[in-house]
Amino acid sequence: MLVGAGPRGTGLVERLAANAPELYGAEALDLHLVDPHPPGGGRVWRRDQSPLLWMNSMAEDVTMFTDTSVEQEGPVRTGPSLAEWAARVRTGEIPVDPELRADIAGLGPQDFAGRQVQSAYLEWVYEQAVAALPPGVTVHVHRRRAVRVAGPRDGRQQVWLEGSPAPLVADLVVLALGHLDAQPPPEQRALTAFAARHQLTYLPADFTADTDLTGLAPGEPVIVRGFGLAFVDLMVLLTEGRGGSYAPGSDGELVYRPSGREPVLYAGSRRGVPYHAKLGYTWQGERPPLPRFFGPAQVDALLARPGGFDFRRDAWPLIDKELGFAHYHRLFTAHPERVRADWTAFEEKYAAAEPLGEEQRELVAAAVPDPADRLDLAALDRPLDGVRYRDADALQEGLRSYIEADLARRHDPAHSPDLAVFLALLSVYGQLTRVGDHGPWWHGFFSYLASGPPGPRLRQLLALSRAGVVRFLGAGLTVTADPERGVFLARGSSAPGVLAEARALVEARLPGPTVADTKDALLRGLYDDGAASTATGLLAVDPRDGRVLDRAGRPHPRRFALGPYTDARASGAFARPGTNAPAFRQNDATARALLRFLRERAARHPAPPHRL
Incomplete structure (x- = not known):
């Protein structure tokens, strides 16, 4: 049973369809989808919201389909990005609601779609995913809210729906709940x-x-x-x-x-x-070879530390060095007139320098004469530190000047190291999905720098x-x-x-993703029954396949969770093509774990149908 049929749930259905021929074959299977909102868009991306609201990603940077960059066991099944889907709508290949045709007619690859258009894309992806399921799979959609899950670790699970007298029964339950409401904290x-x-x-x-x-x-x-x-x-x-x-x-x-x-x-x-404004140009030329200083080996070392590690003390210096590497790689290779050194020599010294150390600062200062070409993440994070205006009117002028400068820079390819840093941020987030809860600061910093309007x-x-x-x-x-x-x-x-x-x-912010204070009855009940949460309140899951962990660290054999309320949350709402997106990797791993479980159970209990 899949609780939540929005983008994350739809992505999991797509992965089930892709992996089922190998791992499950033609066995009968009932797949139950539970969501009070329409499948595909779910709550956040549903059709019935203001047409004035946009996405904050370019149409060419939004996809629901895997590609060859994704490191996964399952097969790649390519499909159109939002921009490619819109192009196929314009040719008449894909039908769409007539009310949306005018918006889609003017949607170019580097435009920002309205959320109603994105909802139509997600509905189409959902329909394609369901159509691709093997013939033995029967899909049941329940337009209700799930309010409770129960059942033994070694037995079928019961899921109660709002207003229903009896529970639905399933061999496995996956929570893909998306963003959730929360009880206000004490100050609020x-x-x-x-x-x-x-x-x-x-x-x-x-x-x-x-x-x-x-x-x-x-x-x-x-x-x-x-x-x-x-x-x-x-x-x-x-x-x-x-x-x-x-x-x-x-x-x-x-x-x-x-x-x-x-x-x-x-x-x-x-x-x-x-x-920061979304970058207004596309990549040209050589990409930085990522990951370089924050990859699987570094994450393995962090996870192997006795007693754990501290994100700001142990991980952040490596991340800072990774982002700096991407920045300077682009500066040296695309704008050599603005540096005073050979890239090969600089890279060797940069690699040997201690992260955030004096040697690294001196190396950069000697090789990059203009301070505006140096990456200073602390200054980016707090641009108004130490800035004091004489009065409120001067503050208005100062902030307008700041925003104008940001807009100019973010649309000027002369500052293309900013785009390299963006790619490095995506790479870092992809590694951090293995780390667990790394605190709210990093997610806020990432959003501020990479996920702006x-x-x-x-x-x-x-x-x-x-x-x-x-x-x-x-x-x-x-x-x-x-x-x-x-x-x-x-x-x-x-x-x-x-x-x-x-x-x-x-x-003006989203509720914090805290399991202990969530308004979602199902998730709160799961927590009350022993599911583990992290220090900042995220639901703890096994990073390998999304199984829900209990407070002893044991993964539940029949309960899984994906999404922003878990400590394996991925960056952004949607995947960018060609970036080995963490959400795709997680969806594939979870889908394969589900199908292996069902295959083994079918071998032991051949009476059909099995229920997911």
């Missing part, structure tokens, strides 16, 4: 109570597309804590979503035309800047800032509740004084 609960006492509006961390925004009144100030992709969705829904529009200005800058229904968004975060979204943000609809709060954002005045107050480290006072506060 206190703010909720404060808002109730003073008749304020407070929106805890949630999925923006699912949030009721009607309490955010036109013209009223709203403090927004968070500057990532959830903020971008919020910005879109409260501006264009309320009737505003954009037009080109006489000076070439984008101009926002308000509808008069927008609130005024006061936005800030710990970093104080939005996520499309460039057009940041151009819209600039237009909103110039129009006064968005006001920047800067870095080090703190929000306090003032009981005497009955308002929220926002301060930051980038400018003096109170920067915003408001009767509305929005937490």
